[in-house]
Amino acid sequence: MQVLPDAGKGEEPISTPDVHGKLCVRLLDPPVVKTVQRRLEEMLRDSLVVMEQRGRAKYWRKVAGASGLAAKAAGTMTYDEALALQTLRRFSTWRIPTLVAETLSPLFDVAAKRLATVNNQHERRYRKWIDKIEVETGSFALQYPEVDSDIFAMVSQALFNEQKLEIVYQPRTKVDNTEAKVVHPLGLVEVGGLVYLVAAMPRHPNPAMYRLDRLVRATMLPESFAQPRGFRLSEYVREQRHFDFMVEGVIDLRLRFRNGAGNHLLEAPLSDDQQVRQGDDTLEVRGTVLLSQRLRWWLRAFGPNVEVLAPERLRSELAAEAMALAGIYAGR
Template sequence: MSDIDREIMRVLPDAATQSNYLSTPEIHRRLTNTVPDMPSSKTIHRHLAKLEEEGLVEMDQRGTASIWRKKAGASGMAAKGGGLMSFDEALALQTLRRFSSRQIPELVAESLSAMFEIADTRLRKTNSETERKYSRWTSKVAVESGGFALHYPVIDRELFGTVSRALFEERKLEIVYRPRHNTDNDRAKVVLPFGLVEVGGLVYLVAGTEGKTNPTMYRLDRLSRAAAMLESFAYPSSFSLDAYVKQQRSFDFMVEKEVQLKLKFVSGAGDHLLEAPMSKDQKSTRKDDVLHVQGTVMLSQRLRWWLRSFGPYVEVIGPASLRAELAEEAGELARMYGQ
């Protein structure tokens, strides 16, 4: 299979999960955005016809136009491994499908859709009690978030595919971004994609801008348009997404500085910190119903949200500035509810 054939297979809808087709001009348009030195639409049509002969794509007619999609199961792993899949592999795939609750795994898992269908069929064809135990396994496991469940904005799959491919191929990306304060924005800008991060149910693109030192975060659900450019860029060797997320704490919202946090919990509210510490240098002491915990943390809005979630069951002992801030908030709440 040639490089052009692989690119065609990449953009075609999969009959296993989608009912729509793409016309030859539309396929050519999508490939033009990402493939340098694209051949003509007629050449693409010839490649499609050859792929149809090989049983990898299927064609339909819309008037005089030919429309195309990928045959169900034509993807590499599905085509090669369907008949050889063991029960262990089928169970692993179905478990992955059911419990991938985050958006990025769910979005990228679309490429495995044919494998998931094969796994489902494999688990339903049971011939013994041992095999039936496999088919019942996923109904015996559950995953539940510890936080209050919110309905986060859904990300357009095609847009996600454009962004993630530009990130993979290190190509410049032209986007139209509509932040909360400018929801009608139609001005496009060119960014350099550095990474994708999911935090708290929202997915962000971390991207640089030519001429600026620090990258910017863009929520993917606020992108109204994204187009990968043919022009590539040199991914900065000095940038580490891991450091950006974990060390610079760039997703902790309005990070300020490190502080020595001292807390007093009552009624068992902070007991989970004994097993899941808030910092590497955490220390704790307990006396009766009172738990004292202290450690070095980054002062941020996220920390404040976390502390507020305990209500009257936590008291901030230090730092003094944070204690005074939350005390003032408590006074405002008392006046609000006192009315």
């Protein structure tokens, strides 16, 4: 189904040998042409594909929908299922689910049509429900660069099959790079609207991170690779905190908030060992955290409503920044 043209998009059908040729590119052990022909005929009987006879040759394309699922679902989808799909489509604000959900686009279209055809007041409630929910991010909204869907699909396929991946990566410091490198894909991580590939490289002890929007080419290679011993993506992200950017170690952080700026920490602690002490207009918070650039960004966002009491090195650093900032505005 992945190699067949889509009738719903008006794509031209391809012959059986062409289908076989595309499978040979994708699969390490492709079936023979006769097997492909037999499978296509079975799919034709199941109404998953359409066929055009051109002389003695047969040309194929899949019916409109995700592997034919949308065509089958059109007459059987319930209002509950349609509502669930429409809710997923609208509120999938994270980039990875959104990219994956593109393969379900025809099913989303079927769901929209299902909710558009109502026969009574009860069914009308389903159509109105989607307009009664909104989701808003808690941070300043940025327009993040788009990830090429074909590159995302290739990276995902290599990750799933545990096969080597050849990429051309253009970091901010080398935007004209055309040199390819071979990496071993270990996982995908989304951080604040940006999607990263975590990958290992031969003869390099530690995995590296590659922003997917900076990949200009990705090709899955036929060779597999051995997973690094002891590597776990969850530990890499949550315990080693590699996505906190430039982690410098554990610190005993003490903060004093004013004007209610830190009250959210009473419900969402910054650490497992957090301690708090409330005053008339202040909140003192203490906890063990990792010192990183992300922590600094978080503290700067509070402006004059937070004071770093400890450690002294971080306090002095932010105090110097505050003086420099005051100098900039005073010199206007």
